[in-house]
Amino acid sequence: MVSLPSLSSEPPPSQSPSSSLWPCSSVLSYLLSTCQKPYKGQTPEPAPQGLQPQPQHRTSLCGEAPEFGTYELRLERGIDCDPVFFSSDHYDQHYIHHQSSALILIGNLGAARNTFYLKKVGVTHVLNTAEGSRMGTVDTNQNYYKPFGIKYKGLKLLDVAQTNISMYFNEVADFIDDAVRSGGQVLVNCLMGMSRSSTCVIAYLMLKQNMTAVQALTEVRRHRDVRPNDGFLRQLADLDNKLRRERGQLMG
Template sequence: MASNKKVTTARELLTAIHQIQPASKPLPGYEDKVVSRFPLGVCMDECYSNLYIGDIGAAKDKAYLQKVGITHVLNTAQGNKFATVDTDEEYYKDAGIKYLGMRLLDVPTANISQFFTAGANFIEDALSSGGKVLVHCFMGISRSATIACAFLMLKRDMCALEALTTLRKNRAIFPNEGFLRQLSELDNDLRSQRE
């Protein structure tokens, strides 16, 4: 007998991403001015209440993070290789920012799902304490977006499609195909647990 259970696929998530045009918004902290992100070298967007996704420029600019009120930084690209960000807990110590690092490359074969729970817990701790969290990778498109999506799924009971839509409406995120597959697997697991 065939099952009528809905199964989320990576292709479905990819199609949804392509159909959503992100909003054009001012850079956080500069809402009252017309400021281009490029001369500042910072690219960051609030994608959910007090949850920001950004790039290496935002992550390394401690003065900017303090201006915006960031209290927690989650680096999903920790390291000193190409397309990684070489920050750690010590880097943010003088700014009073709490830190969590994950060593991940932005390749479809990377096991990002091993970090879903730790990332979701870190973000939840930040938000529940009244903080603001920056989740970043090198460009703020794939690794960071995937961890932020997992947070919305695990802690805000969103399905993968709803979580990706929430983020994509606020930033031009684009998780790689392998990460979308892992999000679809998480979605299917969560759905079966909730039934």
Template structure:
């Protein structure tokens, strides 16, 4: 009897994260320097940047790099949230989408997969560049970006995690890894792979 495909687990995704050491690159727009703190964002897939609060709040820098869309996966005024909105980016003519989401394992990030993936896809399809950010740019933003790669670029969860991890030191919390694994299994069933 042939081996049947097995379900993806959060452990598989954690292993995928641990197998890749991200390459530290210069900050886009500052290719002559490497910054280890301050404004922080990385191009993790063509046109898709993942970053932190400092990158998100520096509109002049975003415009210089060519960012046309911003997806804030940590919108709000609570601890570890980012208090920007569409009005904040209006003068820069940057399209905005905000998600009120805390970086806790119990948060239901799956509810934002469709809208986040569509926003990113719309940005890239129109020739734009999108910054997906949260407070530190390692958990919420990385998870939504993985969902985009899975839904719109037909990657498995492992492939999506590894694609992003090659370019940025990401670490989605355990609850988000579990939700990505469940989502991966759902997509694989829909595609007839399971």
């Protein structure tokens, strides 16, 4: 069983009197404005009162596989993949994590189809949020990973605002949580590793790690340039509103 991270010494938004009163529209506005900003060389705009976005940084991976050890080397092989959530067992006092601490990775088609890479970095589960054989999808399935002992789940989702991705939030959160709680490592992929995959990871952080939507998006964007489409962001804002009401963090 892994010990999961405490993301900040600051009080979470739920403990801020002002944030407990936020309407869903305020959360959505912040999510939309954050994802519209350039990623590299910038940090997100200041969050509303009570929230403390962390600086963004790119994380190295693959201590056991030097041929994939840097972001540039991975890109040369068509692998665009970053670890975005870590075990607190591997954090030091400066909030710097070690290479073996990654629990959740977000990646593109190249990462999902490179089973040699996945085994090298210790992936035990793959969640393909873009399963299919048409343009804009990733053609993998359980049989693709079975020889490598990797547990698989696939969702046939299109990256359009009209897609109802929220109907799968609990399902994908359970799958990711199974990997994390069993001491494994999960790759969540879509075509580019930006929209469908990140939406599912953010939903997991909200449902299983008790984060707000803003906290979850901020945490993921510390490590990777993710940009859920506007429809997905609206569904995350709706989930945020629902969870804060259920947890007694939203009045009215």
